[in-house]
Amino acid sequence: MVSRPAARFAHLAGLVLVFAFAMFPFYWMVSSSFKDQGDLLASPPMWLFEPTIKHYAEIWADQKVTAAIVNSLIVAVSTTALAVLLGTPAAYALARFEFRGKSDLWFWFISNRMISPIVLALPVYLLAQSLGLLDTHLVLILIYLTFNLPIVVWICTDQFRSIPPELEQAARLEGAKQFDVFWRIYLPLGLPGVAVSAIFSFIFSWNELLYALVLTRRNVQTAPVAATSFMSGYELPWGKIMATGTVIVLPVTIFALIVSRHMIRGLTMGATK
Amino acid sequence: MSFLKLEQIVKRFGDATVIDHVDITAERGEFVVFVGPSGCGKSTLLRMVAGLEEVSEGAIYLDGANVTDTEPAARQVSMVFQSYALFPHMSVHDNISFGLRMAKTPREEIDRRVAEAARILQIESLLQRKPRQLSGGQRQRVAIGRAIVRNPKLFLFDEPLSNLDAELRSQMRVEIARLHRDLGVTMVYVTHDQVEAMTLADRIVVLRAGRVEQIGSPADLYERPDNIFVAGFIGSPKMNFLKVSVAAVNGGAVTVRHPALAADLTLPTRHAPRVEPGEDVVLGLRPEHLSVGDGGAACLALRGEFAESLGATSQLYAQTGNGETLILQVPGRRSLAPGEGIRAGFDPAQAYLFDGAGRAI
Ligand SMILES: Nc1ncnc2c1ncn2[C@@H]1O[C@H](COP(=O)(O)OP(=O)(O)OP(=O)(O)O)[C@@H](O)[C@H]1O
Ligand SMILES: [Mg+2]
Numbered sequence: 001m002v003s004r005p006a007a008r009f010a011h012l013a014g015l016v017l018v019f020a021f022a023m024f025p026f027y028w029m030v031s032s033s034f035k036d037q038g039d040l041l042a043s044p045p046m047w048l049f050e051p052t053i054k055h056y057a058e059i060w061a062d063q064k065v066t067a068a069i070v071n072s073l074i075v076a077v078s079t080t081a082l083a084v085l086l087g088t089p090a091a092y093a094l095a096r097f098e099f100r101g102k103s104d105l106w107f108w109f110i111s112n113r114m115i116s117p118i119v120l121a122l123p124v125y126l127l128a129q130s131l132g133l134l135d136t137h138l139v140l141i142l143i144y145l146t147f148n149l150p151i152v153v154w155i156c157t158d159q160f161r162s163i164p165p166e167l168e169q170a171a172r173l174e175g176a177k178q179f180d181v182f183w184r185i186y187l188p189l190g191l192p193g194v195a196v197s198a199i200f201s202f203i204f205s206w207n208e209l210l211y212a213l214v215l216t217r218r219n220v221q222t223a224p225v226a227a228t229s230f231m232s233g234y235e236l237p238w239g240k241i242m243a244t245g246t247v248i249v250l251p252v253t254i255f256a257l258i259v260s261r262h263m264i265r266g267l268t269m270g271a272t273k
Numbered sequence: 274m275s276f277l278k279l280e281q282i283v284k285r286f287g288d289a290t291v292i293d294h295v296d297i298t299a300e301r302g303e304f305v306v307f308v309g310p311s312g313c314g315k316s317t318l319l320r321m322v323a324g325l326e327e328v329s330e331g332a333i334y335l336d337g338a339n340v341t342d343t344e345p346a347a348r349q350v351s352m353v354f355q356s357y358a359l360f361p362h363m364s365v366h367d368n369i370s371f372g373l374r375m376a377k378t379p380r381e382e383i384d385r386r387v388a389e390a391a392r393i394l395q396i397e398s399l400l401q402r403k404p405r406q407l408s409g410g411q412r413q414r415v416a417i418g419r420a421i422v423r424n425p426k427l428f429l430f431d432e433p434l435s436n437l438d439a440e441l442r443s444q445m446r447v448e449i450a451r452l453h454r455d456l457g458v459t460m461v462y463v464t465h466d467q468v469e470a471m472t473l474a475d476r477i478v479v480l481r482a483g484r485v486e487q488i489g490s491p492a493d494l495y496e497r498p499d500n501i502f503v504a505g506f507i508g509s510p511k512m513n514f515l516k517v518s519v520a521a522v523n524g525g526a527v528t529v530r531h532p533a534l535a536a537d538l539t540l541p542t543r544h545a546p547r548v549e550p551g552e553d554v555v556l557g558l559r560p561e562h563l564s565v566g567d568g569g570a571a572c573l574a575l576r577g578e579f580a581e582s583l584g585a586t587s588q589l590y591a592q593t594g595n596g597e598t599l600i601l602q603v604p605g606r607r608s609l610a611p612g613e614g615i616r617a618g619f620d621p622a623q624a625y626l627f628d629g630a631g632r633a634i
Contacts, residue, residue, distance in 0.1 A: 166358035169325050174372035174419070175346040188362045 159193025
């Protein structure tokens with residue numbers, strides 16, 4: 001038998017281990033972004049070093065990186081906003097209405113995620129080319145939407161189903177129209193699900209590399225594309241790559257932190273009983 | 274025409290018929306209670322009146338208009354749900370004013386009416402709280418507040434007190450009765466608690482398995498139950514039933530015989546008797562109409578089992594020779610030793626007879 005303090009210590013040690021394992025790459029990226037090239041390549045690695053913001057100044061001056069981040073922001077924000085705007089009403093319908101073909105529609109949404117993205121890359125490229133959409137924000141927004149919409153719909157449908165149906169009935173008796181019910185009951189009470197799906201959508205759109213590489217050229221390079229573009233040539237500018245990486249991770253983290261405040265449980269507490 | 278009229282209502286879920294040709298009416302200002310065992314269709318019936326459930330057959334009239342296919346919102350009815358169904362993300366004030374806001378009522382008017390409802394229900398100090406910060410009884414009041422603030426034509430209550438503890442329940446029962454008296458509105462109230470039914474109702478509708486068993490005032494149902502189901506359902510403790518055999522039928526009277534009865538018992542009948550001598554029928558005796566001793570014109574010889582004292586009254590459990598258990602409700606504290614012989618007297622005018630099909634004779 002392990003005594004309680006010992007068990008707690010083991011628990012804590014386990015947590016620290018997992019935390020360190022998860023956070024070390026970030027630590028490495030962030031710390032490297034403040035080292036100059038000499039310190040970066042030192043072996044054994046230098047744990048203590050003179051920090052420098054040289055690389056940040058460099059990417060700030062580099063039109064390509066700032067433009068890429070702006071592009072990424074445009075694409076990710078638009079995709080997320082559209083996915084939530086279109087996905088939540090669909091989820092409400094799937095959660096609460098009976099209509100013909102409902103389960104087929106449901107399966108169709110899931111099936112969109114069963115295809116490996118690479119399979120579609122070439123057809124989508126040809127399609128975009130013939131529509132004259134290559135190298136535009138719109139093409140990325142549209143293709144990301146096809147990946148994100150199903151996620152928003154699933155998560156929100158599930159969330160909306162957990163809302164007691166009496167709430168909707170009560171609202172209807174009180175004179176609420178269809179849209180009022182959605183806007184004043186389902187959306188606020190389904191906020192945790194909406195938040196989770198928005199985070200997924202944002203992260204996906206922000207990190208996506210394959211389609212961004214295939215469908216864009218010079219004008220609409222997104223951040224991941226810009227970051228990989230440093231990896232050509234003979235010398236790898238590690239400091240710049242790490243600084244770019246840090247800058248790329250920052251918006252997602254901030255977005256996730258803000259939105260996750262809505263991911264609280266027990267929102268429907270007090271409705272019944 | 275009645276204020277509310279349900280005409281030949283049928284409700285089917287798939288193949289199952291849960292409401293079977295029900296006719297019910299309610300006058301303006303009346304308090305009508307639906308009672309019946311769990312699953313008999315009380316909620317379904319109420320939800321059809323509200324418009325939350327479609328009617329499979331039949332028609333519903335409210336205030337002179339056929340509302341069978343009218344949208345719930347257009348019927349001007351309010352409903353207090355069994356689960357309260359408060360909006361958890363809104364304050365008490367916003368919960369109560371929801372319907373008024375939907376109707377685009379001016380702000381001052383909303384505040385005035387909410388304040389009025391809060392005063393009636395004594396929840397003025399809670400208006401800024403969220404439902405999760407309220408006790409069960411307070412949530413109940415908020416749900417009622419949401420219902421009364423719009424001045425609806427009809428109030429529907431679906432077992433509003435079933436989640437409360439006994440004390441709060443009787444307190445709220447009194448408040449609902451007061452509310453009905455003060456507002457003078459028509460209320461339809463669903464419960465499976467016959468005490469609530471007896472105390473609140475102007476008229477009780479007893480339902481069983483989707484059919485109406487009897488409709489009448491509380492006194493009607495207590496004194497003149499149409500059948501054995503209503504007789505057993507109304508009254509607490511439950512009516513005692515003894516299987517007796519018919520010795521003679523004589524015009525408007527039936528004479529019955531039972532080994533525990535000191536003498537054959539002749540009872541007047543309410544309807545022309547449909548029984549033959551030799552047939553088995555059921556004798557119904559309410560526990561509160563039985564007394565210990567030979568008092569009363571008729572008398573049963575019983576063997577004691579045990580007694581339960583409730584303070585002011587005691588319930589005595591005793592058996593007949595062939596093992597039928599009867600309950601006697603007697604005043605004061607009284608003990609009963611197992612096997613002790615007791616005599617239970619009663620007045621034949623307070624005895625009931627039911628034929629083999631359970632209909633009152
Ligand atoms: N949506 C539905 N689909 C199928 N059957 C249903 C549905 N709603 C209710 N029923 C059935 O209809 C019958 C009546 O249900 P109802 O809820 O009206 O009973 P009740 O009298 O209110 O019972 P309780 O006292 O337990 O609330 C039950 O047998 C129930 O199983
Ligand atoms: Mg019910």
